[in-house]
Amino acid sequence: xxxxxxxxxxxxxxxxxxxxxxxxxxxxxxxxxxxxxxxxxxxxxxxxxxxxxxxxxxxxxxxxxxxxxxxxxxxxxxxxxxxxxxxxxxxxxxxxxxxxxxxxxxxxxxxxxxxxxxxxxxxxxxxxxxxxxxxxxxxxxxxxxxxxxxxxxxxxxxxxxxxxxxxxxxxxxxxxxxxxxxxxxxxxxxxxxxxxxxxxxxxxxxxxxxxxxxxxxxxxxxxxxxxxxxxxxxxxxxxxxxxxxxxxxxxxxxxxxxxxxxxxxxxxxxxxxxxxxxxxxxxxxxxxxxxxxxxxxxxxxxxxxxxxxxxxxxxxxxxxxxxxxxxxxxxxxxxxxxxxxxxxxxxxxxxxxxxxxxxxxxxxxxxxxxxxxx
Ligand SMILES: *Cc1c(COP(=O)(O)O)cnc(C)c1O
Numbered sequence: 001x002x003x004x005x006x007x008x009x010x011x012x013x014x015x016x017x018x019x020x021x022x023x024x025x026x027x028x029x030x031x032x033x034x035x036x037x038x039x040x041x042x043x044x045x046x047x048x049x050x051x052x053x054x055x056x057x058x059x060x061x062x063x064x065x066x067x068x069x070x071x072x073x074x075x076x077x078x079x080x081x082x083x084x085x086x087x088x089x090x091x092x093x094x095x096x097x098x099x100x101x102x103x104x105x106x107x108x109x110x111x112x113x114x115x116x117x118x119x120x121x122x123x124x125x126x127x128x129x130x131x132x133x134x135x136x137x138x139x140x141x142x143x144x145x146x147x148x149x150x151x152x153x154x155x156x157x158x159x160x161x162x163x164x165x166x167x168x169x170x171x172x173x174x175x176x177x178x179x180x181x182x183x184x185x186x187x188x189x190x191x192x193x194x195x196x197x198x199x200x201x202x203x204x205x206x207x208x209x210x211x212x213x214x215x216x217x218x219x220x221x222x223x224x225x226x227x228x229x230x231x232x233x234x235x236x237x238x239x240x241x242x243x244x245x246x247x248x249x250x251x252x253x254x255x256x257x258x259x260x261x262x263x264x265x266x267x268x269x270x271x272x273x274x275x276x277x278x279x280x281x282x283x284x285x286x287x288x289x290x291x292x293x294x295x296x297x298x299x300x301x302x303x304x305x306x307x308x309x310x311x312x313x314x315x316x317x318x319x320x321x322x323x324x325x326x327x328x329x330x331x332x333x334x335x336x337x338x339x340x341x342x343x344x345x346x347x348x349x350x351x352x353x354x355x356x357x358x359x360x361x362x363x364x365x366x367x368x369x370x371x372x373x374x
């Protein structure tokens with residue numbers, strides 16, 4: 001390990017979150033739904049290989065990813081259980097579905113024809129999940145047109161319908177009427193489909209919000225990484241999985257009137273002490289952190305000041321005792337046991353007006369992921 005900026009991925013926390021979500025789902029009287037753990041986008045930046053394998057080992061019933069390439073990465077990492085590919089299929093990469101035993105989503109009639117033709121050429125039968133568009137209006141067969149569009153798909157001799165699903169646009173917008181509308185449209189659409197076919201609909205927010213949409217399987221992503229989708233709250237005992245730390249590489253004094261960084265956007269009013277941290281926007285740290293972003297140094301909060309640059313950022317440590325090169329800098333995570341000694345992904349996202357998903361997905365490829373079991 002050479003670089004000082006490191007993302008630690010706590011696999012024990014990840015497993016604990018899976019168990020906690022399972023316990024939450026088991027509280028209703030009905031049989032608990034299965035869990036399809038969502039590991040798209042390199043497991044939300046946490047590293048799909050280790051995270052996918054750990055979730056499978058911890059009892060996730062299936063995994064889901066965005067495209068065939070991501071599915072292949074999971075298989076090569078040793079995942080043997082079902083892997084659903086959410087995204088649209090491009091005809092060119094269909095081989096991966098068969099060669100790696102992935103489950104495609106079919107969300108258009110033409111995709112159905114392409115997979116049917118590919119399966120027929122191989123003399124194979126391909127299990128698939130049918131996606132119904134109930135109001136997100138991205139992918140999926142329109143909910144109100146299934147009578148026309150389904151017969152050809154369902155009649156395809158080399159395709160086997162394994163599940164039907166939809167996806168909510170506003171599960172994390174409390175009180176938004178589209179959520180309820182989509183639920184009802186899905187219910188209605190299901191009457192067009194063999195009642196024995198399993199169903200699923202709930203992402204993290206939806207599973208927190210309404211147990212009626214748990215159906216046979218739920219599809220949490222963010223919750224498993226220990227983050228509750230804002231603005232929702234939850235009593236599920238989750239633990240953050242990713243922390244991001246670095247070390248001070250230089251400490252610099254500023255005299256009154258001097259500025260730091262590109263654009264000279266932070267000017268010292270009185271004498272200031274600046275710590276230079278070797279992590280920047282190339283590592284996924286947002287430019288907007290200069291307004292309201294903080295890090296932890298020596299157990300204290302210190303504001304990010306001046307422009308975040310490609311490989312570095314600067315932190316005002318004037319109010320802290322004797323910060324020195326080598327001191328640990330916590331960008332995401334905990335440094336001490338008091339509640340203010342933690343910067344979580346939700347806080348960082350809120351500080352810059354984005355969502356936690358974007359923060360974790362953007363943690364750069366340059367940053368080493370260190371996996372811990374403790
Ligand atoms: C990403 C995704 C999920 C998981 O969403 P979270 O909000 O992270 O729980 C579930 N279903 C689909 C179709 C997705 O694309």
